Amino acid sequence: MRVEIWSDIACPWCYIGKARFEKGLAAFAHRDDVEVVHRSFELDPGRAKGDTAPVLEMLAKKYGRTPDEARAMEAHVASNAHSEGLGYRTEGRDHGNTFDIHRLLHLAKARGRQGELLDLAYRANFAEERSVFDTDTLVALGVEAGLDETEVRAVLADETAYADDVRQDEREAAELGADGVPFFVLDRRYGVSGGRPAEVFTQALEQAWKGRALQPLGTGTDVDAETCGPDGCEVPGA
Numbered sequence: 001m002r003v004e005i006w007s008d009i010a011c012p013w014c015y016i017g018k019a020r021f022e023k024g025l026a027a028f029a030h031r032d033d034v035e036v037v038h039r040s041f042e043l044d045p046g047r048a049k050g051d052t053a054p055v056l057e058m059l060a061k062k063y064g065r066t067p068d069e070a071r072a073m074e075a076h077v078a079s080n081a082h083s084e085g086l087g088y089r090t091e092g093r094d095h096g097n098t099f100d101i102h103r104l105l106h107l108a109k110a111r112g113r114q115g116e117l118l119d120l121a122y123r124a125n126f127a128e129e130r131s132v133f134d135t136d137t138l139v140a141l142g143v144e145a146g147l148d149e150t151e152v153r154a155v156l157a158d159e160t161a162y163a164d165d166v167r168q169d170e171r172e173a174a175e176l177g178a179d180g181v182p183f184f185v186l187d188r189r190y191g192v193s194g195g196r197p198a199e200v201f202t203q204a205l206e207q208a209w210k211g212r213a214l215q216p217l218g219t220g221t222d223v224d225a226e227t228c229g230p231d232g233c234e235v236p237g238a
Helices: 012-026 055-063 067-083 099-110 114-126 135-144 149-157 163-175 198-210
Strands: 002-007 035-040 183-186 190-193
Touching: 002 012, 012 067, 012 114, 012 198, 035 099, 035 114, 035 163, 055 067, 099 114, 099 135, 099 149, 099 163, 114 135, 135 149, 183 198, 190 198
Parallel strands: 002 035
Antiparallel strands: 002 183, 183 190
16 A cells, blocks of 8 residues: 655644654554655745745744744644654744755655655754755755765756656645645545544554545545645644
């Protein structure tokens, strides 16, 4: 069975949802027969490359909140991350265009190192003092993931490299009805949106394995799900 996960490095619920999905997968009896493929989705595709802003500033502007309210939103997400054993810095992080990161993840996929790079990029963005919008940081992350430095630099220098792969992922997300991430697709038959609890993912995998309908694709995103979309991130309970 194949599980495809549409996500963006800039999405905190994708970071948390990945950890929850992996816990749910670990509890699934047929986990060794599941192929996981990560696909690209940009939350802010219109932002120019190099145009970065502090996350708290971005949140306050996007939601019309005060700085203190933006900090409270981040604290709520951080609490969810910490409950999954994940590091999360509520201040000092940047927000920017993630197209280069997605292109590099496609290179990593071609070299069998996608999962390694994705984990490193999430950790750098949310838990460490490293900006994933800096070219040198991306090169370092690629090398840490086991990629060849010369090849990483060549891909980042050529804006067309793997660009079509990113755009194809995004077209498929639109065709499947995904307007927010994380978005999980099981065997191109069933979809689950949001960073759900681990047990929900286990149940989804079990139902998909048995061929029972869970949520038909194309029904849209659950408004209560923990997701991020072009208009921002849902913060249930905040």
